[in-house]
Amino acid sequence: MAEKKRYAFVIDPARCIDCRACLVACRAEWNTPAGQTRIWVHSDGPQGVFPNLSQTFIPAQCHHCEDPWCVDACPTGATFKREDGLVLIDEEACIGCGLCVNACPYQARFRNTVTGKADKCSACFHRVEAGEMPACVATCIGGARLFGDLNDPESTVSRAIAGRAVYRPITNEVNTQPMTLYLSSPAAAAVQVSPQPREPVPAETFWHTVALPVVKAAVALAFGGQALAFIFQLFKGENEYEEA
Amino acid sequence: MTEEITREKWLLSRRQFLKGAALAGTGAALAKAGIFDLTPARAQGTTHFLPGPTADYQVYTMCEMCVWRCGVVAKVRNGVVEKLDGNPNHPHSLGNLCARGQSGLMMTYDPDRVLAPLMRVGERGSGRFRQATWDEALDFTAEQMLRIKDTYGPQAMVFSSTHNLSQPLFENLLNAYGSPNYGTQRSLCFNAMVTAHLLTYGIQEPARRYDGMKYIILTGRNLMEGISTSETRQLMEVISEGAHVVVLDPRFTKTAAKAGEWLPIKPGMDLAFHLALINVIVSENLYDRNFVNNYTVGFDELAESVKPYTPRWAAELTEIPEATIYRIAHEFAAAAPFAFAHPNWRTSNFVNSFQTERAVAVLNALIGICPEQGDCIFPEEDHVGLGSPPQPAYPRISAQRLDGVPWKYPLVPLKLGVFQEIRDNILTGQPYQARGWFFSRQNPIMSLPDQAKTIQAFEKLEFIVSVDIILNDSSWYADVILPEATYLERYDPVHAVGNRVFIRQPVVEPLGEARSALWIYRELGRRLGLQDFFQYVDEEDYIRQQIAPFGVTLEHLKQVGYFDVPREKKSGERIWDTPSGKVEIASETLRRAGFPAVPVWEAPPEPPAGRFYLLTGKVGQHTQFATQNNAYLTEVDYHTHDLWMHPLAAAERGIRDGDLVRVASDVGEVEITVWVTEGIRPDCVYMAPGFGHTSKGLKKAYGRGANASRVHVTYTDPVSGGQALTQTFVTVEKA
Structure with a gap:
C-alpha cells in the first residue's frame, strides 16, 4: 500500500433532499433488521411560522472517530480502529454486552436484534476496498453524502472541502474527533447530531474496575500456578512409572 | 402454500449468506471483500470477522419501481438478489437510485407475492381464491373473453394499464381483440400538460x-x-x-x-x-x-x-x-x-x-x-428504429369509446383518453354496457376518484382478470389473477433513451409460477386465436427481432446492458408539429372546438365556509399505489401518511397533533391521524396518495393510513379530460 489512508465522510446538508435512498441502500447492503438502522437523516422542521419557513436535513452515521470511546469501552477488543481510520466490529469476538452502544456519544451503535451483536456503520469497507463508494454515498441523488481519503488531494472529499469551512459535530464537553466533516453547521438539528456526554452504565464500571482485574488476576494466577508446577516438576525430576 | 415455501427459502438464503460468510473464515468471499487489508496486528490475529456482502455475479438491467426506468446493476449471491446499485452508464440513473429503486429487491421477495395463477372461489371481493395451473387460468380467461366478444362485441371488454415496457404488447392484445376501451393513468395524471403542449408546440412532453x-x-x-x-x-x-x-x-x-x-x-x-x-x-x-x-x-x-x-x-x-x-x-x-x-x-x-x-x-x-x-x-431523439415481429393489421373498430373521446371530449388526444369516464359509463351502461375488465399495472380501486363508484362498477361486470405481482386492491375483486414475474425476474422489450438502447433482463429466475408479461400475452393471444399478433418464440426471440437491424447480439447486450445506435445528424431547423408549423400562442384548433384560442382566466371553484381544499401530492418513498407493501420502504416512509393541517385550522376544531380525525366529502369519508404543521395553508389539508389499502392480501399495507380516492369527487376538464383531484372540498372533525 502506498500512502496511509485517512478515510472521512463529508456531508453537505444543503444538498440533502431527505429522499431516504441512503437509508434503504444501507438496509439492503447490510440486511439490517426491521426497526433498526445504521444511518439517519435528521430533520429540524419545518422551522418558523407560515409562510416564513425553513427546513434542514442532516445525514448522519457512525463518525469513525479518531478517539473512539466505543473502542475503549469494548471489553473483548471486538471493536477496533483500523489504520485507515475506520472503526469496525469483529462479530466473532463481540459478546453482545452492549457497553459500546452506551459509550457512543452519538447513539450510532445498536445491538442487532438478529445477531445479538453490536452493529453500526462500517463505511461499507468491502465496497470501498473493491473501489466502490459506501452504499449510501453511491446512491445519494443530491450529492449530500461523500466519502473518501483525506490524504488523497484528488479524492471527492478533499476536493469538496477545499476552501470551505467544515464543521465537526462536537461540543466543549465531548470531542471524540469525529471523522465526519459537515459543509454547513449541523447546528440546525443540534439535538440530534450533537454528542451527548456518556455516562458509564454500572455494568461497564463494574467490568472495568472489578470484573476485568479479577479475571486478569485469575488468569495470571492460573498461568503462574502452572508455571510454578512445571518448574517444580523440572527440578524434581520424573519418577519411573511403575506397573502395579 | 407456495408463497410460504418461497418466503422461507428466501429468508433462509439471506440468513445462510450471513452465517456462511461469517463461518467462511479464509474463504474466497473474504479475500474478495479484502479483509486482509487490516492493520497488520489485526490481520494476524483475526480472520473471521463479518465481511460485507459480496456478489457472485452482477447483472445490468432496468428499474421498474416507477416509470423513470433507471439503469440498475444487480448483485446476486447464492441465487438471491442481494443489492441494487444505479448504473452510471444510464442517463436516467447516473449511478444513483432513489429509495424506491434501492428497495426493488423487496418487491421480488415480498412475502405477499402471488406465485401461482389464482381463480376466485368465494363472492367477488371476498378474497377467497384457489390456485390453478397456467393452462386452466389462461383457458378460462380466453373462454370468458371470447364469450363476451361473441355475445356483446369486443367493445364490451375494457382494458387498463399504465406506462411500462410491456405496454405495447398489452395494447397489441386489446387492439387485436378489437376493443376501443382503454383506461390508463394518463387522465389522472398528465392530460392537461400533454394536451396543452401538443396544442402549443406539437410536443407531448x-x-x-x-x-x-x-x-x-x-x-x-x-x-x-x-x-x-x-x-x-x-x-x-x-x-x-x-x-x-x-x-x-x-x-x-x-x-x-x-x-x-x-x-x-x-x-x-x-x-x-x-x-x-x-x-x-x-x-x-x-x-x-x-x-x-x-x-x-x-x-x-x-x-x-x-x-x-x-x-x-x-x-x-x-x-x-x-x-x-x-x-x-x-x-x-x-x-x-x-x-x-x-x-x-x-x-x-x-x-x-x-x-x-x-x-x-x-x-x-x-x-x-x-x-x-x-x-x-x-425531447432527445429517441426514435431508434427498433425491429418488431411481423403482424397483420388490427381489426377495424366501429364502436364508440366508453371514455367519451371524441364524442364528448373532442380535443382529448385519442391516446390519452378519460379513464374516469369509462368507470362512470360502466355504471350508466351508456352508450352500451361493458361486461369485462382486464387490467395490468393498474389499480382502479385506488387510482380512480370516488372509490365507492369503482367498486359498484366492478360489481356490474361479468368477468375481471388481472395481471399482478401482489394481491392489489383491484386484484382482490378479480375472477382470475395471472401472476407476473417482477422486473428482476423477467425480460421486457428493450428501451431506447436517446440513441442508447437498454435491456431489462432476468437477474434471477422467477419465483413460483410467475411469468413475464411477454409470455402471458402471447399465451393468451394464442388461446384467443390472435397468435399472428404475437410472433415470437420466447422473450429472447422477441428481443432478437427488436435488435436485428443493428448487428448486435443478444449475448453482447446482456453482458454490457446497452448498445449505442449511431446518432443521425440533426437537420438544421426544428419543425414545429402544429397545424401552422409554428408555436401556437393562439390555437385555431382550440377556437374551432369552441374554446378560447389563447390562454384565458377561468376561475376555479373555492370551498364553501367550513370546508378545506384537499391537496394530493407525492412522497419520495412510494410510487402511486404500488409500493406500500414493500418492507424496506415502510421502514423509511415515516411522517408521510398523516393528514397535514395548519395549527390555526386545527385549534379552531380542537384538534391536536396525532388526533384521529374524520375527513369527509360529498362522496365519502375516511379516518386518519393528523400532523399539525406550519407547512400548509390554513385553508388546505393534505393527504399523500397510496395509503389505506383495502386488500387483506397486502399484510403490511392493509389498513395503514387512509385512501384519498374514497373522498375524491369526479370532475373532468372538458378540454384535456384530466381529473381535477384538488377540486374536492372536505370537512375535518375529530373522530
Whole structure:
C-alpha cells in the first residue's frame, strides 16, 4: 500500500433532499433488521411560522472517530480502529454486552436484534476496498453524502472541502474527533447530531474496575500456578512409572 | 402454500449468506471483500470477522419501481438478489437510485407475492381464491373473453394499464381483440400538460434542460419528492450552483425547502399567476422579439387578451403580493434564455389546469425558451428504429369509446383518453354496457376518484382478470389473477433513451409460477386465436427481432446492458408539429372546438365556509399505489401518511397533533391521524396518495393510513379530460 489512508465522510446538508435512498441502500447492503438502522437523516422542521419557513436535513452515521470511546469501552477488543481510520466490529469476538452502544456519544451503535451483536456503520469497507463508494454515498441523488481519503488531494472529499469551512459535530464537553466533516453547521438539528456526554452504565464500571482485574488476576494466577508446577516438576525430576 | 415455501427459502438464503460468510473464515468471499487489508496486528490475529456482502455475479438491467426506468446493476449471491446499485452508464440513473429503486429487491421477495395463477372461489371481493395451473387460468380467461366478444362485441371488454415496457404488447392484445376501451393513468395524471403542449408546440412532453439555468419556476413539479432520479439530481445541481428556483405550492414540500423562494399560492390560482407574468412580459416588451416574430403565431391576440391580467389583479386571487409577481416577471425575463417555467407533470388538479398549462407553455415561448430556436424543449431523439415481429393489421373498430373521446371530449388526444369516464359509463351502461375488465399495472380501486363508484362498477361486470405481482386492491375483486414475474425476474422489450438502447433482463429466475408479461400475452393471444399478433418464440426471440437491424447480439447486450445506435445528424431547423408549423400562442384548433384560442382566466371553484381544499401530492418513498407493501420502504416512509393541517385550522376544531380525525366529502369519508404543521395553508389539508389499502392480501399495507380516492369527487376538464383531484372540498372533525 502506498500512502496511509485517512478515510472521512463529508456531508453537505444543503444538498440533502431527505429522499431516504441512503437509508434503504444501507438496509439492503447490510440486511439490517426491521426497526433498526445504521444511518439517519435528521430533520429540524419545518422551522418558523407560515409562510416564513425553513427546513434542514442532516445525514448522519457512525463518525469513525479518531478517539473512539466505543473502542475503549469494548471489553473483548471486538471493536477496533483500523489504520485507515475506520472503526469496525469483529462479530466473532463481540459478546453482545452492549457497553459500546452506551459509550457512543452519538447513539450510532445498536445491538442487532438478529445477531445479538453490536452493529453500526462500517463505511461499507468491502465496497470501498473493491473501489466502490459506501452504499449510501453511491446512491445519494443530491450529492449530500461523500466519502473518501483525506490524504488523497484528488479524492471527492478533499476536493469538496477545499476552501470551505467544515464543521465537526462536537461540543466543549465531548470531542471524540469525529471523522465526519459537515459543509454547513449541523447546528440546525443540534439535538440530534450533537454528542451527548456518556455516562458509564454500572455494568461497564463494574467490568472495568472489578470484573476485568479479577479475571486478569485469575488468569495470571492460573498461568503462574502452572508455571510454578512445571518448574517444580523440572527440578524434581520424573519418577519411573511403575506397573502395579 | 407456495408463497410460504418461497418466503422461507428466501429468508433462509439471506440468513445462510450471513452465517456462511461469517463461518467462511479464509474463504474466497473474504479475500474478495479484502479483509486482509487490516492493520497488520489485526490481520494476524483475526480472520473471521463479518465481511460485507459480496456478489457472485452482477447483472445490468432496468428499474421498474416507477416509470423513470433507471439503469440498475444487480448483485446476486447464492441465487438471491442481494443489492441494487444505479448504473452510471444510464442517463436516467447516473449511478444513483432513489429509495424506491434501492428497495426493488423487496418487491421480488415480498412475502405477499402471488406465485401461482389464482381463480376466485368465494363472492367477488371476498378474497377467497384457489390456485390453478397456467393452462386452466389462461383457458378460462380466453373462454370468458371470447364469450363476451361473441355475445356483446369486443367493445364490451375494457382494458387498463399504465406506462411500462410491456405496454405495447398489452395494447397489441386489446387492439387485436378489437376493443376501443382503454383506461390508463394518463387522465389522472398528465392530460392537461400533454394536451396543452401538443396544442402549443406539437410536443407531448417538452424536454427540460438544466445546464446553466439561472431561473426556474416550478408550479407543481415537486421534484424532490416526485423523484425522477436524473432530473432531481440536475435540479439540486443547479440550485447549488446558485440558480433561483421559485416554488408555487400551497404546501411546504421538500422542493420548497430546497428552493430559493416558496410562494404558498392559493390552490387553483397558478393560472392567474402565470397570466400576470405574461401580462408584464408582454406589456413591458420583455419578450424575445426574434423568437416570437419568427417562430410563433397569435402574439397580437394574446397581447390584447392579457391586458386585464395585471399583477394587482393576480395578487388578490393568488394571495401573492403584487410586487412579488412583478419582480418575478422581471427576473424571469432577465434570466432568459437561461430560465424556464417547468411544464410540470401530474397536472390533474383543477378543471382550469389545462389553461394553466397553456399559460406555462406560452410563457416559455415568450422568453424564447432557450437558445437555438427552442432546441432544448425537444425531447432527445429517441426514435431508434427498433425491429418488431411481423403482424397483420388490427381489426377495424366501429364502436364508440366508453371514455367519451371524441364524442364528448373532442380535443382529448385519442391516446390519452378519460379513464374516469369509462368507470362512470360502466355504471350508466351508456352508450352500451361493458361486461369485462382486464387490467395490468393498474389499480382502479385506488387510482380512480370516488372509490365507492369503482367498486359498484366492478360489481356490474361479468368477468375481471388481472395481471399482478401482489394481491392489489383491484386484484382482490378479480375472477382470475395471472401472476407476473417482477422486473428482476423477467425480460421486457428493450428501451431506447436517446440513441442508447437498454435491456431489462432476468437477474434471477422467477419465483413460483410467475411469468413475464411477454409470455402471458402471447399465451393468451394464442388461446384467443390472435397468435399472428404475437410472433415470437420466447422473450429472447422477441428481443432478437427488436435488435436485428443493428448487428448486435443478444449475448453482447446482456453482458454490457446497452448498445449505442449511431446518432443521425440533426437537420438544421426544428419543425414545429402544429397545424401552422409554428408555436401556437393562439390555437385555431382550440377556437374551432369552441374554446378560447389563447390562454384565458377561468376561475376555479373555492370551498364553501367550513370546508378545506384537499391537496394530493407525492412522497419520495412510494410510487402511486404500488409500493406500500414493500418492507424496506415502510421502514423509511415515516411522517408521510398523516393528514397535514395548519395549527390555526386545527385549534379552531380542537384538534391536536396525532388526533384521529374524520375527513369527509360529498362522496365519502375516511379516518386518519393528523400532523399539525406550519407547512400548509390554513385553508388546505393534505393527504399523500397510496395509503389505506383495502386488500387483506397486502399484510403490511392493509389498513395503514387512509385512501384519498374514497373522498375524491369526479370532475373532468372538458378540454384535456384530466381529473381535477384538488377540486374536492372536505370537512375535518375529530373522530
